[in-house]
Amino acid sequence: MNSVRLHFPNHEHVDLALQPGATGLGRDPDFDRGIAVVQPDQDAFIRIVVDRRGIWMTVSEGVWGVHVNGRPVQSLACLHVGDSLHVEGMEIVLTRESVSGDAADSDAGIDLDVLPVVPHPVLRGVGGPLHGQALPVSARDSYCPVIDLAAQSGLRMLDAGECIFVQASPETGTFEVNGLPVTEALLRSGDQLRLPGGQRLIVESPRTRASRAPLPEMDAVESPEPQAKHSENWSFLWILLSAVFIALVLLAVLWFGA
Numbered sequence: 001m002n003s004v005r006l007h008f009p010n011h012e013h014v015d016l017a018l019q020p021g022a023t024g025l026g027r028d029p030d031f032d033r034g035i036a037v038v039q040p041d042q043d044a045f046i047r048i049v050v051d052r053r054g055i056w057m058t059v060s061e062g063v064w065g066v067h068v069n070g071r072p073v074q075s076l077a078c079l080h081v082g083d084s085l086h087v088e089g090m091e092i093v094l095t096r097e098s099v100s101g102d103a104a105d106s107d108a109g110i111d112l113d114v115l116p117v118v119p120h121p122v123l124r125g126v127g128g129p130l131h132g133q134a135l136p137v138s139a140r141d142s143y144c145p146v147i148d149l150a151a152q153s154g155l156r157m158l159d160a161g162e163c164i165f166v167q168a169s170p171e172t173g174t175f176e177v178n179g180l181p182v183t184e185a186l187l188r189s190g191d192q193l194r195l196p197g198g199q200r201l202i203v204e205s206p207r208t209r210a211s212r213a214p215l216p217e218m219d220a221v222e223s224p225e226p227q228a229k230h231s232e233n234w235s236f237l238w239i240l241l242s243a244v245f246i247a248l249v250l251l252a253v254l255w256f257g258a
Contacts, residue, residue: 004050004081006035007093007179022049025087035090045087048079055079055094065089069127069200080126080202082178082192095179121164121189121205128199135201137164146201153195162205163188172196 006016006025013034016025024044028034038044045063049056057077059066066073067086079085085092122134123146135146137159150157154172158165167184168174174181176194187193189205 004055004094004096007095008035008090009093010091013090018048018050018055020050022047027088035087035092046085055081057085071127080192081190082176082194082200082202083126084179093179121162121187121203123164123193123201124204126192126200126202130199130201134204149199150195153197155195160186164203166193 004018006018008015011031011034013028013031016035016037022040024038024040024042024047025035026038026042026044028036030036035045044060046060046066047058049058055078057068057073057079059073059075059077065086065088068077068079069084079094081094081096083094085094122136125131125133125135135149136144137146137157138144147157150166153175154169155175156165156167156169164187165184166175166177166187168182174183175196176182177185177187178192179194185191185193187203189203191203193201193203195201
């Protein structure tokens with residue numbers, strides 16, 4: 001189960017699961033400065049839309065003080081799992097039911113000692129000094145800036161082919177993946193990593209193009225091509241016969257008319 005949900009780290013508010021479609025979030029009367037799901041015809045602070053394009057947030061008109069990862073949002077924002085939202089002074093973390101790179105199965109089926117041959121992913125900065133920069137994670141390079149950056153934060157980062165393996169040192173303790181604290185994780189495309197220093201990075205990787213299904217071979221007996229040629233021959237024959245008949249009629253008129 002990897003459904004997207006809203007987690008309230010500094011509040012006793014229960015987590016809210018986001019269903020596909022639009023979800024309006026307004027004031028919750030049962031909690032002090034709480035957030036609750038409201039009906040489409042009710043007033044909402046923000047509305048979050050989950051569809052095949054991703055996760056989008058719209059801010060209602062007249063609502064102020066909405067921030068995503070520390071940046072103010074006035075109308076529209078594209079969200080990622082792991083983003084930190086602030087609405088009405090409350091922190092909300094967009095997360096999943098489970099982290100894709102759980103410590104229990106992070107090493108399953110992957111040999112970290114073998115150099116991968118598939119296109120490796122990149123980490124794109126979200127906010128901070130690395131905002132918008134694409135940092136490749138490559139085990140073939142003698143020096144990799146993002147791996148060095150992770151090492152400065154007390155994290156061990158390895159290129160695992162289509163994934164990125166991250167492990168925290170005993171001194172560091174934990175780091176965040178998709179808004180959840182973990183000690184090690186196997187990051188895949190779309191996951192968000194938050195370094196202990198606060199820098200956020202989103203995993204981006206080229207997706208394998210689906211192979212096209214081979215076209216079915218057509219039987220020569222059922223092929224429409226011979227039928228087309230047959231009808232073409234008959235059409236030409238009828239035109240020829242019509243021309244001969246018209247010529248004979250004209251000849252008869254000229255002969256008997258004279």
